[in-house]
Amino acid sequence: MFKKLGPGVLVAAAFIGPGTVTACTLAGVNFGFSLLWAMLLSIIATYVLQEMSARLGIVTQKGLADVIKQELHNPWIRNSVIALIFSAIIIGNASYEAGNIGGATLGMEALFGMTYSKLYPFILGGLAFILLYLGSYKSLEKVFIVLVLIMSLSFVMTAILTKPDIWELIKGLFIPTIPEKGTLTIIALVGTTVVPYNLFLHAALVSEKWKSKDDLNLAKRDTLVSIILGGLVSVSIIISAAAINSAEVNNVMDMAKALEPLYGSAALYFLGIGMCAAGITSAITAPLAAAYVANSCFGWKAGFKDAKFRMIWITILILGVFFLSFGIKPIEIIKFAQITNGLLLPIIAVFLLWVVNRAGVMGKYKNSVLQNVFGILIILLSVLLGAKSILTVLGFL
Secondary structure, eight states, X not given: OGGGOOHHHHHHHHHSSHHHHHXXXXXXXXXXXXXXXXXXXXXXXXHHHHHHHHHHHHHHSSOHHHHHHXXXXXXXXXXXXXXXXXXXXXXXHHHHHHHHHHHHHHHHHHHHOSTTTTTHHHHHHHHHHHHHHHOOHXXXXXXXXXXXXXXXXXXXXXHHHTOOOHHHHHHHHHSOOOOTXXXXXXXXXXXXXXXXXXXXXXXXXXXXXXXXXXXXXXXXXXXXXXXXXXXXXXXHHHHHHHTOOOSOOOSHHHHHHHHHHHHTTHHHHHHHHHHHHHHHHHHHHHHHHHHHHHHHXXXXXXXXXXXXXXXXXXXXXXXXXXXXXXTOOOHHHHHHHHHHHHHHHHHHHHHHHHHTTOHHHHGGGSOOHHHHHHHHHHHHHHHHHHHHHHHHHTTOO
C-alpha cells in the first residue's frame, strides 16, 4: 500500500501545518466536539477539489496554471488571472513559511529544551534546504510518507489516551451546530484545510509520478487515503484538546502542558514529535508549491533541479527563516496573505471546475453531474467563508 502512495501524502502534509494544529487545538479547547462536523466538511471539500486537480494533472500532464493559461484566450484576462495567482501564492507562502518553521521550533523546544532554541529555526531551515536541494520527487515522497505516519500516530495516540465519549464524538461529527462565537473558528478550520496552493501542487506532482490515464484509479485511491489520514490527524487534535478544562491554551504546546495531569509527560513528547513533523512537512511543501506555481505561470518547464525552480523555493525558505530568527512578526503580510487566500480559493475553485468540465481538455474524463454539484456547493461555501475571513481581517466583523 505504501509503495502506491504518492502526491496525496504531500498534499496531506501541506495542510497539516502548525496553523491547522493551532486552529484544531483552539476548536477543541473552546467548543469541545461541537465543531467536528466543520472539520469533516473540510475534509470532504478537500478530497473533492484535490481529486479534480489530480485527474486534471494526469489527463493533461500539465500543471493547473498551464491549463488555465491554455484555455483563457483573451491576453488581458489571461495575464491578470496569472498575475493574481502568482502574487497571492508567492506572498502567502512566504509569510506563512515563518509559521511553519516556528511550529516545528515549538516541537523541538518540547523535545530538546530551550537551551539552543535560537538555533532551531536555522537547523530546521537547513534541514528543509537539504531535503529540497539534494532530493528528487521520489526521495521527498518517501520522507513525507514517514513524517505523515509519525505525525498521525503521535496525534491519534494522544486522542486515544484522553478516552473520549464516543457518543458525543459521533454527535459532533454528524450533527452541525454553530456555537456562540464559533463562526471564526469554523472559518479557520476550513481555511487551513482547503488550501489553494495544494490544487497547484497536486496537479504538478501527479504528472511526476504517473504518466498514463490508466493510473487514474491509483491517483484517486492515493488522494482518498492521504486526505483521510490528514483528516484523522485534525480530528485527533480536536478530540485531544476537548479533554482540557483550561482557558490558558493558545497553541499546541500549551495543550501538552494542560494534558500532563491526565497522563504525565508522555503528552509533551507525543505532541512535540507531532508538531515537529507537522512544521517540517509544511516548511518543505510551501516553498515547493511556490516553485511549481512559478514554473507554470512563467511557462519555464523547469525540472526539479533547475536553477530557476530552486531560486523560487530558496527565496521562500530564506524569508521564512529570516522573519522568525530576527523576531520580525510579519502580521501585516500574514493579514494580506489571509485576504489573498480568501479571494483566491473561490477563484481557483471556479477555474478548476471550469477546466475539468471542458471536453477539449478532459475528454471522457470530465466531471460527472454529482462532481459538479459538490464542486458548486464548495465554491459557494468558499465564497461565504472567504468574504467573512476578509471582513474579519479588515476589522468589519
